[in-house]
Amino acid sequence: MLEGDDIDDSQYVSGLPGPLGVLDAVIARLEAVLLAIGVMLMAANTVANVVGRYVLGRSIYFSEELNQALIILITFAGISYAARHGRHIRMSAFFDALPFRLRKVMMIVITVVTAAGMFLLAWYSFDYVLTQASRGRQLPALQIPQWWIIVWVPLGFFLTGVQYALTAVKNVIDKDIWLSTNTLEGYDDSREEEV
Template identity: 80%
Template sequence: MPSPAIDDDIDDAGYVSGLPGVLGVVDAAVARIEAVLLAVGVLLMALNTIANVVGRYLLSQSLFFSEELNQALIVLITFAGISYAARHGRHIRMSAFFDAAPPRLRKAMMVVIAAVTAAAMFLLAWYAVQYVSAQASRGRLLPALQIPVWWIIVWAPLGFFLTGLQYALTAIKNMIHKDIWLSTSTLEGYDDTGEEEV
């Protein structure tokens, strides 16, 4: 018996959320935030690296802030990337017991796994906020860029929060849909070659 029809929310970038109403809007907004952060981070890192190489080898003068900027961008890309990976069901999973379980048990396991992971991510976000606050109170500056250190690490709590939100939405999607979902956009299953579908 097919699952009940649910209106899909489509954002301006074309992302289709399989969650109804407000949850679909939140899911689409998180997808947009992830996409913007990752695109901007990767493009800025590429431009910074190219500019530094050109400066070093053609002008004999490298950019003094290039290394610090790339370190900051790596932090941004890493923490935006954990949410993106969760959205697409790409995190490493130990699935031997899960795969051997019957569908009803797998469904229940996926809800529990997603909910516990969401709680862990929200807890890490809380600790990361406390760490960022501690760094902000110290007033340390990056030597080359002369910007506060906390500006660089502020991406950690945001990344943990977005990842927690992604797992919470996955738990909800598994509760309201008939199928088993690894994430809000990835259905559980294997194709004919034995490779997991993504």
């Protein structure tokens, strides 16, 4: 980083030991950069298109295609980001009613199964990207290969799978229940452990 940068590196510190912590921190930085760039480019593109349309009387001809590509980027970088912060929708009625130890086991099972599902989706979406690349189609306005804008799909699924796998590891090595590598479950079970 350059001297004087105001980026807070504490958000990239992982609670995992050794190489897993480094991997977690690298993924956190990658997610943040992809999301920031995607949102800023989408905002700039949209504002420029509106100004062009209503002030200059001409739209940017590739604006819609660019925003489609950025929506895909933001969505699939965002699923990994949401997993990192424990923000995915959870159906937790039964889970919440379980005692601490059973919730702990269930969280490990849930994160392992979800990681496996994400890796499977990453594999299928990677195959789809290769199929699209072999077809040679181009976007009409941007004149770039169509597969370039969907390459974020397998990457997003893969990073989400890694995030859930890291959460499973965190739950195995730590005494608490973790929704993600840095989000602790919001229950106080100290009384249950004493019983």
